[in-house]
Amino acid sequence: MKNKNLYNYILGIADNSLILGQRLGELCGHGPSLETDIACTNMSLDLLGQVRSYYQYGAKIAGDGRTEDDIAMLRKEREYFNVLLVEQPNTDFGYTMARQFLFDVYHFLMLTELEKSTDLNLSAIAKKSIKEVSYHKRFSSDWIKRLGDGTEESHKRIQTAINDLWTYTDELFHQTEADKAMVAEGVGVDVTKLKDAYYEEVNAVLEEATLSVPESKYFQKGGKQGIHTEHMGYLLADLQYMQRTYPNMEW
Amino acid sequence: MSNKKNWPLWEVFVRSKNGLEHRHFGSLHAADAEMALENARDVYTRRNEGVSIWVVESKHITASNPEHNGELFEPAQDKVYRHPTFYDLPDDVKHM
Numbered sequence: 320m321k322n323k324n325l326y327n328y329i330l331g332i333a334d335n336s337l338i339l340g341q342r343l344g345e346l347c348g349h350g351p352s353l354e355t356d357i358a359c360t361n362m363s364l365d366l367l368g369q370v371r372s373y374y375q376y377g378a379k380i381a382g383d384g385r386t387e388d389d390i391a392m393l394r395k396e397r398e399y400f401n402v403l404l405v406e407q408p409n410t411d412f413g414y415t416m417a418r419q420f421l422f423d424v425y426h427f428l429m430l431t432e433l434e435k436s437t438d439l440n441l442s443a444i445a446k447k448s449i450k451e452v453s454y455h456k457r458f459s460s461d462w463i464k465r466l467g468d469g470t471e472e473s474h475k476r477i478q479t480a481i482n483d484l485w486t487y488t489d490e491l492f493h494q495t496e497a498d499k500a501m502v503a504e505g506v507g508v509d510v511t512k513l514k515d516a517y518y519e520e521v522n523a524v525l526e527e528a529t530l531s532v533p534e535s536k537y538f539q540k541g542g543k544q545g546i547h548t549e550h551m552g553y554l555l556a557d558l559q560y561m562q563r564t565y566p567n568m569e570w
Numbered sequence: 571m572s573n574k575k576n577w578p579l580w581e582v583f584v585r586s587k588n589g590l591e592h593r594h595f596g597s598l599h600a601a602d603a604e605m606a607l608e609n610a611r612d613v614y615t616r617r618n619e620g621v622s623i624w625v626v627e628s629k630h631i632t633a634s635n636p637e638h639n640g641e642l643f644e645p646a647q648d649k650v651y652r653h654p655t656f657y658d659l660p661d662d663v664k665h666m
Binding site: 357458461 | 600605
């Protein structure tokens with residue numbers, strides 16, 4: 320492949336949205352209330368819509384006959400480059416919202432920079448996605464505040480979720496080889512520069528939610544290199560079931 | 571949510587286009603006005619149905635009592651002359 324770095328860079332961004340979209344989609348019909356159920360499914364569909372644009376572009380770059388569907392559905396676990404955060408399970412509504420919030424703040428900052436990319440395709444996708452993600456961030460931030468500043472039980476649960484997921488936040492700001500190459504070309508976003516703004520915003524919301532900011536300095540990484548947590552295999556088994564069982568099926 | 575009975579009911583009004591009036595779209599549960607707006611956005615406008623949303627807590631709506639329908643509405647049934655349709659309008663008057 321001629322432009323391997325660009326291709327991998329696109330996957331890095333798209334896979335985050337695909338896997339988080341899959342997680343949110345799992346809640347379809349299982350949300351805690353009709354209203355939040357539909358809200359989570361809406362966000363899932365927003366993310367999957369973004370993913371299509373990225374993979375269509377990726378398929379064009381790859382130029383080896385693979386379609387957006389092949390790229391989305393037929394890779395093996397080690398070939399997905401999403402961060403570990405987005406593959407974490409929907410343990411309860413606290414975990415679902417904590418994961419969403421911790422990703423949304425990053426996602427919004429990243430897209431704001433990606434909109435300035437010299438790559439017009441990526442810039443256009445970022446511009447279209449940013450309004451959706453702006454709403455996701457508003458929704459998840461509101462829920463962090465409601466749960467944190469809610470009842471004793473909701474406070475305890477959302478704090479537990481934030482504490483558990485905190486260890487996956489640092490990876491958001493790690494650069495891959497593809498990242499470095501794309502930043503040098505003015506195409507990619509330098510994620511290392513988003514870190515301060517990210518923690519500032521996250522900490523402010525946690526404080527307003529009467530939650531404490533976890534102090535742990537031990538962070539997990541690996542997703543960006545394709546080394547995933549034990550949850551990823553199960554998620555892919557669900558996601559890829561149809562294509563694996565009935566290869567090339569369409570509907 | 572086990573204590574969802576604690577979430578009050580809200581009525582949702584959506585304006586589907588600028589220039590049209592808000593119309594009643596349905597109802598939903600939410601803890602407060604802000605959540606009601608977000609829920610209304612997700613439940614009632616996700617297929618591009620609207621440009622503006624109003625929410626009002628259902629308890630703030632005063633409704634007529636169906637038992638009083640007789641005295642409230644029936645007297646109007648045989649008074650068709652209350653429609654201003656018995657006047658001859660000059661041709662120059664348009665849009666009436």
